[in-house]
Structure formats: structure tokens, C-alpha cells
Amino acid sequence: xxxxxxxxxxxxxxxxxxEKSLRDLAVEAGLKAIEDSNIYAEDIQAIxxxxxxxxxxxxQDHVGAxxxxxxxxxxxxxxxxxxxxxxxxxxxxxxxxxxxxxxxMYDLVLVGGVEKMTDLPGNMATDIxxxxxxxxxxxxxxxxxxxxxxxxxxxxxxxxxLKIEQLALLPVIAHEHGSxxxxxxxxxxxxxxxxxxxPMVADPLTIMHCSPVSDGAAAVVLAPAELAKKYTDAPIKIxxxxxANDYISLHSRPSLTTQVATVEAGxxxxxxxxxxxxxxxxxELHDAFSIIALEALEDLGFAKKGEGIKLAExxxxxxxxxxxxxxxxxxxxKGHPVGATGVGQVVEIVKxxxxxxxxxxxxxxxxxxxxxxxxxxxxxVVHILEVM
Ligand code: COA
Numbered sequence: 001x002x003x004x005x006x007x008x009x010x011x012x013x014x015x016x017x018x019e020k021s022l023r024d025l026a027v028e029a030g031l032k033a034i035e036d037s038n039i040y041a042e043d044i045q046a047i048x049x050x051x052x053x054x055x056x057x058x059x060q061d062h063v064g065a066x067x068x069x070x071x072x073x074x075x076x077x078x079x080x081x082x083x084x085x086x087x088x089x090x091x092x093x094x095x096x097x098x099x100x101x102x103x104x105m106y107d108l109v110l111v112g113g114v115e116k117m118t119d120l121p122g123n124m125a126t127d128i129x130x131x132x133x134x135x136x137x138x139x140x141x142x143x144x145x146x147x148x149x150x151x152x153x154x155x156x157x158x159x160x161x162l163k164i165e166q167l168a169l170l171p172v173i174a175h176e177h178g179s180x181x182x183x184x185x186x187x188x189x190x191x192x193x194x195x196x197x198x199p200m201v202a203d204p205l206t207i208m209h210c211s212p213v214s215d216g217a218a219a220v221v222l223a224p225a226e227l228a229k230k231y232t233d234a235p236i237k238i239x240x241x242x243x244a245n246d247y248i249s250l251h252s253r254p255s256l257t258t259q260v261a262t263v264e265a266g267x268x269x270x271x272x273x274x275x276x277x278x279x280x281x282x283x284e285l286h287d288a289f290s291i292i293a294l295e296a297l298e299d300l301g302f303a304k305k306g307e308g309i310k311l312a313e314x315x316x317x318x319x320x321x322x323x324x325x326x327x328x329x330x331x332x333x334k335g336h337p338v339g340a341t342g343v344g345q346v347v348e349i350v351k352x353x354x355x356x357x358x359x360x361x362x363x364x365x366x367x368x369x370x371x372x373x374x375x376x377x378x379x380x381v382v383h384i385l386e387v388m
């Protein structure tokens with residue numbers, strides 16, 4: 001296996017893009033990544049695109065071929081495929097692209113992610129997103145994704161005595177960081193009181209514990225690490241790309257407070273990168289609901305079980321703290337266009353590791369971890385990236 005590096009990255013602004021279609025968003029991000037890589041679009045040898053549900057959101061399937069065509073690459077006849085793992089589709093596409101370059105099959109691979117979610121009314125988006133859970137055993141019985149997140153939060157509060165005002169610290173930090181990110185969907189700063197007094201979505205989670213429904217796209221270009229400096233002075237190495245799956249339904253799992261897929265993907269990633277949690281300078285964690293990120297802080301080894309929130313209480317998750325958390329604003333504030341999210345987390349890491357994250361830079365960062373989840377941590381993908 002060859003070592004793999006990212007030589008270019010790009011993304012659209014996240015938010016409501018009434019004026020742009022799915023293909024516009026994907027092509028915009030892809031062309032930005034290609035331009036950033038100092039290559040020509042015709043140099044790309046394969047495309048892997050993360051997308052959860054364009055068929056349901058905008059009535060468009062066959063997304064890989066569509067994007068290649070509208071990027072002007074139909075002429076080159078390159079393979080272009082969609083990768084789907086619910087909200088982890090983006091990171092799953094990156095895993096596929098990583099394998100394609102590591103194997104020696106291709107040298108220059110474009111990995112993208114895209115979702116166009118806001119063209120439909122909220123209740124329809126909620127139903128489409130519920131397709132990431134077990135339709136027969138969870139969704140038909142009334143569980144939406146916020147409801148499943150709420151059950152995880154209730155159980156965690158019961159087992160570890162967490163107060164909802166403590167959990168509220170995570171969205172407060174996410175919005176603080178998102179307010180500094182010009183590409184973020186929600187750029188307003190909030191307080192614990194804002195979180196507690198916001199409209200209830202699924203008790204105990206108010207709207208401020210939930211990621212928004214967003215449109216957006218993100219892309220990176222991969223190359224063999226040994227060739228990367230031919231294209232850029234600042235390649236970023238993918239030191240680990242690991243995926244794990246768990247039972248799809250919450251009721252099949254031994255615990256609602258430990259994400260087994262996150263524990264496993266984390267262990268595999270640390271081993272592959274030859275790193276430990278203490279080596280990680282900052283994280284982009286999947287905070288679709290605050291509780292998922294809190295559990296992940298513990299399941300990835302940054303805190304003991306039940307003690308993750310102390311990191312927030314002690315200020316360690318802020319910029320300037322020991323483990324800055326979601327400097328992009330995370331899913332909560334940057335936004336969550338589901339198929340794009342995992343790639344977008346990595347775009348943020350690339351900017352940070354190149355010292356280009358103006359206004360929200362994690363000073364001196366050299367190693368970072370991205371955690372992207374499909375379903376209720378049914379699929380977890382962990383990437384570790386570092387400067388070369
Ligand atoms: N956090 C903060 N503000 C939010 C928000 C969120 N999650 N979602 C919407 N808003 C804001 C909007 O910007 C809008 O503000 P404005 O009036 O100033 O323009 C306002 O709230 C109403 O927006 P609307 O789109 O009507 O909200 P909604 O009630 O239809 O949807 C949720 C709110 C929480 C139900 C929706 O965002 C949601 O379903 N989130 C979870 C998505 C999900 O499950 N993702 C997959 C997870 S794995």
C-alpha cells in the first residue's frame with residue numbers, strides 16, 4: 001500500500017442555496033479543489049462522490065456520472081461513482097478514494113461530497129433522513145433522528161448524571177467557532193440560555209442541540225504521498241482511514257452511551273497512524289446532535305466515560321484550549337449537508353494544517369482527527385491527517 005496525501009481542497013458555502021442545483025454545488029466544490037491542486041480537470045483518473053439521498057431530496061440518482069459530465073469530464077471516460085453510508089457518505093467516499101490511490105490503481109483521484117436538502121419541506125427532509133435508521137423497527141414506530149438522539153441523551157444523563165445545561169456547552173462552542181467561518185450555515189453566537197430556551201425538538205434536545213438541514217458540497221484531490229510535492233508545497237498526509245459498523249437499531253446495542261463503531265474505528269485509525277489521543281491537536285467531531293459528539297470525545301479516548309463534558313467546562317475545547325473542538329463550527333453551526341459533511345470536515349482540517357483558517361486558526365496544529373457518523377453511530381469513519 002502507498003501513502004496517500006491531499007493536494008487540494010475546496011468547498012461551497014453551506015446553507016440554503018435556492019439559486020443552485022445539486023450539480024452546481026458539486027461542480028463548484030470539485031473545481032475549487034482541482035484549482036487548489038494545480039492540476040487540470042483532465043488529469044483526474046477517478047471520482048468517488050459521497051451522497052446520501054439525492055434520489056429522494058431532488059429526484060436525481062446516478063450522481064457520479066452526472067457530476068463527471070457537468071464537470072466537463074464525460075469526454076475522458078473516467079470512472080465516477082457515488083458512495084453511500086447515510087450521513088457518513090462523505091467520509092466513506094474518502095475511504096474509497098484513499099484505497100484507490102493506496103492500492104496503486106490510480107494516482108490522481110477526486111473525492112467529493114454533496115447534498116441538496118432544503119428544496120423540500122422540513123417534514124419530508126426528516127422522513128428521508130430517517131432512512132438512515134431501521135425503517136421497520138425504529139421509524140415505523142415513530143422514531144425520527146432527533147428522537148433517537150434524544151433517547152441517547154436521556155440514557156447518558158441517567159447513567160452519568162449529566163445535566164442538560166452541561167450538554168448545552170457543546171453547541172455554544174460550535175456556534176462560537178462557526179461565527180468565525182465565512183462558509184458556515186449558522187454564524188450567530190449563542191449562550192447556554194439560548195440553547196435551553198430554544199424550541200423543543202425531541203425532549204431533552206432543543207433545536208440548538210440539533211444540526212440544521214443544509215445544502216453544500218466539498219471536495220479534495222488525492223495523490224500518492226511520494227508525488228504530492230510535485231503539485232503543492234503543503235500536502236496533507238492521510239495517516240489513517242478507518243471504518244467500522246455497528247447494529248443499525250439502537251435497541252440491538254448493549255449500550256446507548258458507548259458508540260462501539262466509534263471505539264472500533266478510532267482504535268483502527270490510531271493503530272494505522274501510529275498515534276494516540278494525546279497526539280491529536282484538534283478534532284472535527286460529528287455533532288449532528290450534541291450527545292453524539294460528547295460520546296465520541298470519550299469513545300475516541302479524549303476523556304474517561306462520563307467525563308467528556310469536563311473538557312468543555314474547563315475551556316479545553318475552545319480555540320486556544322488543549323483540544324479545540326470543531327473549529328469549522330461543526331455540523332451544528334457550519335451545517336450538515338449530509339453527503340458532504342465528512343469531506344467538509346477534512347477540507348477544514350486541510351485549511352487548518354496549512355495555517356489558512358483565518359479568524360479561527362488552531363495555532364501550531366500538525367495532527368487532526370475527523371469523525372463522521374452514519375445513522376446513530378451505526379457507521380463511523382475516522383480519518384487522521386497530518387502535515388508532511
Ligand atoms: N439550529 C439553529 N437554528 C436552526 C436550526 C438548527 N438546527 N434549524 C433551523 N434553524 C433556524 C433557521 O435558520 C430559521 O431561522 P430564521 O427564522 O432566522 O431564518 C429557523 O430556525 C426556522 O428554520 P426551519 O428550517 O423552519 O426549522 P425547522 O423547524 O423546519 O427545522 C430542525 C429544525 C431541528 C427540526 C431541523 O433542523 C432538523 O431536522 N435537524 C436535524 C437534521 C438531522 O436529523 N440530520 C441528520 C442527523 S444524523
